[in-house]
Amino acid sequence: MTPADEPAEAASAAGDAEMTSGDGDGDGDIQRAERLLRWYPGSWRDRYGAEFTELLIADISERPRSLRRPLDVMRGGVRARLADAGLAGFPLPLATAASAATSAGPLEHARQRQVSASLGSFSCALGAFLVLGSALWSQFLINWQWSVLIRTLDHQHGTSPGARPAQVPGDDAFLAVLTTYSMLALLVLAILAALPVLAAAAGQIARGREPRLIKPAVVLAAALAVLVVGGRHFENNWIGTGGHHALIPSGVAAFIWALTLSITSYWGHPSLLVTLPASERAWMALSPFVLAIAVASATILVRRVRLPPRVAAFEARLGLLGCIAMAAFIACFGVWLTERVGLMPGLPVGVSIGATNATIIALLALALAVAAQAARMAVRGLRRARA
């Protein structure tokens, strides 16, 4: 809180736009108020939009020039949007008695929505992490397995006299296996988390209680079908394990590699890209959209399905375990990446491994941060609901 008549000295771009766009007349004030209102999410605008706009109009007409007002509204709007995504403690607007979809009171209903939003954001972050992380993992796996073979052959034929003898499956087998199993643990946790949600959604759709679930469920099923068919087809192009597959589930790696073919630095090198078969290029163009649709529809499904408190608590606990698996993957992969950079036999000249991998690791860290916050908010929301 600061005194009302505090003059606006500096002006940010947003502040300038807000301060100078008004012409002091009623229509201009309304337009400025409505522009400011757009910072807030739809659910918030539905509940508070009309009265908040009235307050803004009065405030604008009284103090046409103010930097503090747009900054304050932006801050509140961003926090409200984070809360709408279940990532902040800003309270969600209470539903009115008429609009509350359940028999619970408005406060309980708002808390349930907060938990659902948090679980939805968690599933979105988890989906993004799985796609990006498994892409990195499967591609590094190929490189690692073949490099072990090449180094073994080099040693046998004496082409690299200075090379140490490779210990099959490799000097860095420990890191490769750790990374692999942290990714597989995450996949298992994701499946465990998905089963109760799918069961609840199927039950609610079958009983006709939640028609809003049908569309995301159908879209998710269609996207998964496309991914399974495409993945199974293109996994045949997987160049194999280099003969070392005792510790690594090669079938899973090949399937994931095919699903995430599009995540590659080849996009930055069109001359290399055109050497790939046309069907593979088409799949590389199509699959990111299908993956994004699958993650988005799963997120919407989780947000809309009504989970019993015990199931929601189970999901939140799995979420915390998932965060540990994500952190383990990033840590193991980071060390593995550091060790393998510079040991990339057969990498086409000009292909940069550093920038792409660094970007993906940064995105993985962001996904982990979002997932951890969402899981924390879900646990907190459930605790408050119990209290």
Place this chain on the structure above:
Amino acid sequence: MAKRDAREPADGSALAGFGRYAGPATLILSSLADGPKHGYALTKDVESFAGVRLAPGTLYEALARLESQGMIEALEAEDRRRPYRLTTAGATALKAHLAAQARVTEVGLRRLAVNWSSPTLGTA
């Protein structure tokens, strides 16, 4: 003795969970203690008795928190303006919070009177 978060009100009342919004919440509840008001009337009233103007985003964030805690409730909208009124829970929380603040004020003033008003110490 457990340490208290410096941002929390000293009374540990229901307003303790408001953190940095305890200030606006106290001002809003104090204003509504005088009767129901809509957003703009609240802003003007708070400005008149506290000398601070609640910015619109801050005001509505605090209103949403208070409403979600059951300390205030929304009345029927009057021409796009929705008045809010204090609930019994809100009145109880405000009373406890202000009583604690009054104790702090009383102790502070008494200590100032004893230690900081003597001619030897002067007014530091």
